[in-house]
Structures are given as structure tokens and as C-alpha cells.
Amino acid sequence: MLARFHERNGLEVEIIPDGRYGDAVKARLPNPTANDQRPVLLLGHRDTVFPKGEPTRRPFTIKDGRAYGPGVADMKAGLVIEAFVAAAFAECGGLSAPLTMLTTSDEEIGSPSSRPVIEAAAREARCVFNAEPSRLPAGSDFTRDRRQSVTSGRKGGVFMRAEFTGKPAHSGANYEKGASAIVDLGHKIPKLQGLTDLEKGITVNVGLIGGGQTVNTVAPHAWCEIDLRYVTAAQRSALVEAIRSIVETPIVPGTGAALSIKGEFLPLEGTSESQKLFETYRAASAGLGIATIAEFTGGCADSGFTAAQGCPTLCSVGPIGGMAHTPDEFLEVESIVPAAQVLALSAMRAAKLME
Structure with a gap:
């Protein structure tokens, strides 16, 4: 048209x-x-x-x-x-x-x-x-x-997705053999949100989460989506790397994670x-x-x-x-x-x- x-x-x-x-x-x-x-x-x-x-x-x-x-x-x-x-x-x-x-x-x-x-x-x-x-x-x-x-x-914005992997196990019979991706994600949410610095105009928001297989299975997978907002181009790299470090450093033994950027604005x-x-x-x-x-x-x-x-x-x-x-x-x-x-x-x- x-x-x-x-x-x-x-x-x-x-x-x-x-x-x-x-x-x-x-x-x-x-x-x-x-x-x-x-x-x-x-x-x-x-x-x-x-x-x-x-x-x-x-x-x-x-x-x-x-x-x-x-x-x-x-x-x-x-x-x-x-x-x-x-x-x-x-x-x-x-x-x-x-x-x-x-x-x-x-x-x-x-x-x-x-x-x-x-x-x-x-x-x-x-x-x-x-x-x-x-x-x-x-x-x-x-x-x-x-x-x-x-x-x-x-502000600039970076829109990210984090994928978490764990080890499935029966939550009643073999709980100790599992490694929960959901628990690993849960520990990291406050760490990610903690990167927010309102005085500098920086916000980090974990806006979407999901994961798990069944209620009676130690979660083999989980995910979240993260919204980063910042004010100057000079702030971007350090913030993205801080988010990546939090996401990809295991807290629950036996889990792993990877961060990807889905889109961004400058x-x-x-x-x-x-x-x-x-x-x-x-x-x-x-x-x-x-x-x-x-x-x-x-x-x-x-x-x-x-x-x-x-x-x-x-x-x-x-x-x-x-x-x-x-x-x-x-x-x-x-x-x-x-x-x-x-x-x-x-x-x-x-x-x-x-x-």
C-alpha cells in the first residue's frame, strides 16, 4: 500500500x-x-x-x-x-x-x-x-x-534466553540421583535481578520462566527469558557478560546452562x-x-x-x-x-x- x-x-x-x-x-x-x-x-x-x-x-x-x-x-x-x-x-x-x-x-x-x-x-x-x-x-x-x-x-535493550539442563530422576525413589534445572534457575533469578542499578538506569528483569517434565520428576530442563535495559553503549558489554556468568556458572551440581541473545536495540x-x-x-x-x-x-x-x-x-x-x-x-x-x-x-x- x-x-x-x-x-x-x-x-x-x-x-x-x-x-x-x-x-x-x-x-x-x-x-x-x-x-x-x-x-x-x-x-x-x-x-x-x-x-x-x-x-x-x-x-x-x-x-x-x-x-x-x-x-x-x-x-x-x-x-x-x-x-x-x-x-x-x-x-x-x-x-x-x-x-x-x-x-x-x-x-x-x-x-x-x-x-x-x-x-x-x-x-x-x-x-x-x-x-x-x-x-x-x-x-x-x-x-x-x-x-x-x-x-x-x-535506553538500549538486550533480550536473552537462558536454557538450563539437569539430570532427571524419580523424585521419590531416586531423588538424590537427579540434578534439578529448575532449582539451578531458581537460585539464579535473584542474582540476575540483583544486577539492577536504578541510579545508573540499569534494569534486569527475568520476565518469563518455564521448565520441568512432570511433578514427580527431578527437572531435566528449564528456561527463562531476560530483559536488560541500559543507558549508554559503554555499559552493554559488561552487563551482558555479567548475566552470562551468572547463567552459565552452575550452582546445583550436575546442571549446565547456556545464554543466547534473541534480539536487541541500541x-x-x-x-x-x-x-x-x-x-x-x-x-x-x-x-x-x-x-x-x-x-x-x-x-x-x-x-x-x-x-x-x-x-x-x-x-x-x-x-x-x-x-x-x-x-x-x-x-x-x-x-x-x-x-x-x-x-x-x-x-x-x-x-x-x-x-
């Missing part, structure tokens, strides 16, 4: 195929006369966290100025404004720099196929606007206050150039009557991948929404057009300033 929309509006479209999670769609609006050929990059993802069939069970609705539906804020609305901004520039002759819009298919599971595509696009770009939903500052009403919050910093770390990009966006929004602040969040996004490539990045420039990943997810309908206007003006200015 996006590819057809872009083509109808005169953009050059490239489909980057992926048979696992879905294709990436890259649309370009070139400017061959620009001295600096690095494009302004508009970034977004098409997937949601919801299961197949969710739109049928819970269709798109609008009530009292808010839209509801799967992914309505995270991030269908952001894709809509980016697509229309790109189309508007195509109709009006483009920017003073090239423009690229990249949409991917697997952000909600850590972008396993899209990450190299995103990183390659970031290395070519002058700056990135990622249209995850913006937020209402606490106590605000958009219609009344015309205020919003965007994201200038995000942190969105602020730089002087990303601050310059935010100030460009803030000034554009102020000119349109919207007060914008920047906040740090523990949530992860593809913007961490672009920032790690050294590309100035601003996240959450989509329309205002909330309650993402829940049945109560909403979008402030009145924020859609202003979000598109601010993004367009910011892209125009960034095309000149971010050199």
Missing part, C-alpha cells in the same frame, strides 16, 4: 525483500542539484505487537476526539504523516536536499531483518526523524494547551548534533503554536540504530498517542495535521541546517 502511494505521488520506490518478517520499503525524492546529497531520512515501522486478526476483533474507531485500534499510535499515524509529507514535497518540487522515507516490518521484535537496512540508510543520511508517537506532558490537554513531548534519548544517546536537530524541531513547532519538550524514556526503538551510526536523530515526532501495546491504545485525532506540519517544516529547515 505504501509503495503504491509513493509511486502515485512521484517518488522512486525500492522494495528490499525479506522472506522472514516482511519487506522494507524505501521511497526517495532525489535532488540532483543539491551540493550535499545526504538525504533527510523519515523512519517508521509497519508492524504492531498484536496477533493476526486483531483489526477484525477490534476495528478502527473514533470517539470523543480519539482514535482507537491496533497500532493506531504505534505507529500507523506516524507512517501516515510521513507519507503525506513526502508526497507534499514531491508535488511542490522537493527540498534543498534529497528526502528518503524508510518503513520496516519487524521493529516490535527487535528489527532482526531490518537493522542492517536501517543502519545503511542512516550512514547515508544527514539526519533522521522517527515518527513513533509523541506524548502529552503530564496534566496536559492538546486541544487546550497545544503541548507535546518528543524523545531525545532512549540506546538513543544524545549528541550536540541531535540537540541541534531537536532545537530545529522545537522552533518549527513553536512557530505553529505548539510547545515541545524533549524527554528520555526507557522504551527502545529503531532510532537507537540510527543514532549509533553517528546520524543526528529525533524520535517520537508522530501524532500524539498513548497506551501503546494495549487494547486501550489511542491517538489524539486533532494532533495529526499539526504533527505533519511540524515535521514538514522541520525537514525543510534540517535540509539546510544539518550539513
